[in-house]
Amino acid sequence: MTPLRQTMIQAMRQHGFSLQTQRSYLYVVADLARYYRRSPDRLEVDDLQTYFNYLVQERSLAPASCRLYLHGIRFLFLQVLHWPDFDVELVLPKRPQRIPELLTRQEVARILESVQNPKHRALLSVTYGCGLRVSEAVALQVKNVDGERQLLRIHQGKGAKDRMVPLAGVLLEMLREYWRLGRPMSWLFPSEVLTGKHLTITTAQKVYRHAKSASGVQKCGGIHALRHAYATHQLEHGVPLNDLQKFLGHSNLRTTERYLHWLPGLSSQNRSPADLIADLGGVR
Secondary structure (H helix, E strand, C coil): HHHHHHHHHHHHHHHCHHHHHHHHHHHHHHHHHHHHHHCCCCHHHHHHHHHHHHHCCCCCCCCHHHHHHHHHHHHHHHHCCCCCCCCCCCCCCCCCCCCCCCHHHHHHHHHHHHCCCCHHHHHHHHHHHHHCCHHHHHHCEEEHHHHHCCCEEEEEEEECEEEEEEHHHHHHHHHHHHHHHHHCCCCCCCCCCCCCCCCCCHHHHHHHHHHHHHHCCCCCCCCCHHHHHHHHHHHHHCCCCHHHHHHHHHCCHHHHHHHHHHHHCCCCCCCCCCHHHHHHHCCC
C-alpha cells in the first residue's frame, strides 16, 4: 500500500465515511493514476480538467458516476494533498427526467409469492415492507428487530446515519417465523457461502430478478423498485411527507417530494404507516 493511499484511508475514516464510500473513492483515485500512469500528487489542475472531460466525452460515464469521480478526486486534493482550492469544472449533459415504472400492490404480491426460499422471501418482504435500500436490507442484524416496540433499526445507512423504521405486525410475524426456521445468530440474512458474512448485494439483486421473472411482472427496474413501491404506497395510504422522509432516510425533503411528482393528486392525511405486507393479502 502506498503512503498516499494509506493517508487517504486515514482521512476518510476521520471523516466518518462508510466502507462503501471509502472503496469507491479509492477506486476513482486509482483509476486516475492508471490513466496518467503516475501518482495523483504529481498532477496539475489542467491534468484533472482533461481527465474529467475524458470521462464525460470519451468514456460517456453516467452523470452519477461522473459525480462520484468528482467527489472522490476532490476529497483527495483538498483533504489529503491540501490544495487551497479545487478549480475543476465538471460539465455534464442534461439528464433526462424519467418516471420509473412503479410497481402496484398486486405486482409486489406476485413477486413475493414467486419466492420459495424462506430467507429470500423474508429479505424481499422487509425490503418492501420497510422501504430499505438493498445495502441496508442485507446488512440487517437480528438485534436490529425490536419486536416489543415494532421498530426496525437501520444501522449506519446512507450518509452514515442510524434511523428507526416502523415494523408492522404482519411483517414482524413473518420475520419471526423465518427466524424460527433457521435461527440466525448475528446477521438476519447470513450468507450461505461466506462464513460469518451476510448476503451480498449482488445476491439480493439476483433474488429479485429471478422473482420478478418468475412472477411474470414485465416492468423495468431492479430491487430498488421495492423501495419506490414502499414510498408510493405509503403516500397513497396518507402518510405525511415529513414522516416518509424519516422512514426512507432522506437528508433532503426534495428527494422525498419526487414521489409526489410521480403520483399527482396525492394529499397528506396524517395517517400512520400502512402494514403493506398485510395489504398484499395472501403473501405470508
